[in-house]
Amino acid sequence: MxxxxxxxxxxxxxxxxxxxxxxxxxxxxGPWRRPEAPITSRIAYAAAHVVPKVLADNTPGAPADLDWDATLAYRHQLWSYGLGVADAMDTAQRGMGLDWAATRELIRRSAREADAVGGRLACGAGTDHLDVADLAGGARGLAQITDAYRAQIDVVRSAGAQVILMASRALAQVAGSPADYLTVYGALLAEADRPMILHWLGEMFDPALRGYWGDTDIDGATSTFHRLVEEHAATIDGVKVSLLDAEHEVALRRALPAGVRLYTGDDFNYPDLIVGDSTGYSDALLGIFAAIYPAASTALQELDSGDGPRAKEILESTQALGRHIFAAPTRYYKTGIAFLSWLNGHQPGFAMVGGQSSGRSVAHLAELFVLADRAGLLTxxxxxxxxxxxxxxxxxxxx
Structure with missing residues (x-):
């Protein structure tokens, strides 16, 4: 056969x-098209993945060795469709194979490429270079974490990219109360020389972040998060929320101080959230946009022209694919994005750093193929x- x-x-x-x-x-x-002018109705970032060298040791625990040509070419694809690139994020396998040495080089190289084409670029700054064995408890540990954030922020700033303050596994481990989160983030935001993006990543994406903001209760965590945003609104461009809870996102969006954006990270419910309603809309910083970028760009162009219903129709045509790629265990969504990239010829092999290409089953990837085809995304x-x-x-x- x-x-x-x-x-x-x-x-x-x-x-x-x-x-x-x-x-x-x-x-x-699908009838996708590149924009002839910058997209203006929404600020939209696609969180891009990375491509390893075919002959690299792409096994768990091995240092990441990237195919820079393929990795950067993918970012040029995203820019060519009018989208910004969110780099060095969880989609790029931070904490799941991409070590800090490779991350630092990724930030620098992506920034040079963005500058060459005038592309929008924001990069994640976290604490993943910390050796947990050297991490102290209490105030000393919080100081170590703050300094670790500062070191990565300096790398992003020096490259000329916007800073995204990523969630920290180290902080989740050391923090003993909501006040500890306010102490660390408050110090960093007070020092910012330009607005940053806060990233709230839910435990479905990373189980080590359970209880982030000092509370396993969503209302309690939201209260602390909102207090932080209120106190430092001047140095916060926006908040990126990845909780897969549209009702929570809309409520938070409505409560944000004037001038602070809500960048949806909801890879399940993005059509409604981006198109919005009479009370507002969410901008976007989405891993799924790295997979559906031709359709996402076309939908945003429809929003620019004032055709909200058509924009929503296009985004909804990709929703089944998005929900499949981000199905539980959600942290393996990167496997689906890399697989679709390979199917569409953007990388020479179906490989991922850290052996993460084994994160999904053959049946899962076969269904992904069907859903991508139905969405018109097999180019x-x-x-x-x-x-x-x-x-x-x-x-x-x-x-």
Whole structure:
């Protein structure tokens, strides 16, 4: 049996769907277009992934060794569609294979490329270079964490990128109360020479962040977060919220001080949140935009032209794919983004640093293929079918 066969109406692919092999007829790519002018209705960042060298030691625990040409070319794709790039974030496998040495180089290289094309760039600053064995408790530990943040902030600033203050596993480990979070973040925001973006990453993305802001109760955590934003609104460009809770996001958005943006990180409910309602809308800083960027850009262009219903229709056409890619365990969503990148020819192999390409099953990735096709996001169906055939062959699904 072959995995793909040409038919009179297009390409047919045999896929494992629902536990059995079924034929899937591929459709055509969507009517996506690059903008002729900057997108103005929303500020939108795509959180980009990284591509390792094919011959690198991409096993768990090995230092990240990136294919810089492919990694940076992907960022140019995003910029060409009018989107900003959010780099060195969880989508780039911070804390899941991308070590600080590679992260630092990624920030510097991405900044040079952004400057060359006038692309918008924001980069994550965290504390992941800390050796947890050297981490003290109490006030001394908080000081270590603050200094670690400062070191990474300096790297981002020196590169010329906007700073995104990422959530810190070290802070989640050391902090004993909401006041400890206010102490660390308050010191950093008081020192800021330009507005930064705060990133609230939920435990579904990283279980080590459970109880962030000093409370496992969402209302308690929100109270602390809101207090921080109120006290430092002048140095906060916006807040990026990744909790997959649209109702919570809208309530928080309405309560933010004037001038502070809400960048949705909700990869499930982004169509409604971005298009918005009579009370407002969310801007975007989304991992899913790294996968659906041609459609996302086209939708934002429709918003620019005043056609909200069409923009929402386009975004909703990608929603099933987004929910599948970010399905539990959500922290492995990067696998789906890398797989789609490979299918569309943006990297030479389906590989990820730290061996994370094994984070999803063959069945999951086969369904991703179908959903991407239905959303019109397989930009070269012949190439995608050929690569999917190879993937199914090597995994023993077909012969």
């Amino acid at each position: 072959t995995a793909a066969t040409e038919s009179a109406v297009g390409i047919s692919l045999t896929l494992p769907i629902g536990g059995v092999l079924r034929e899937h007829q591929l459709g055509r790519p 070269d169906p012949d190439l995608a079918a050929g690569r999917m055939r190879s993937f199914l062959l090597v995994n023993g699904v077909v012969r």
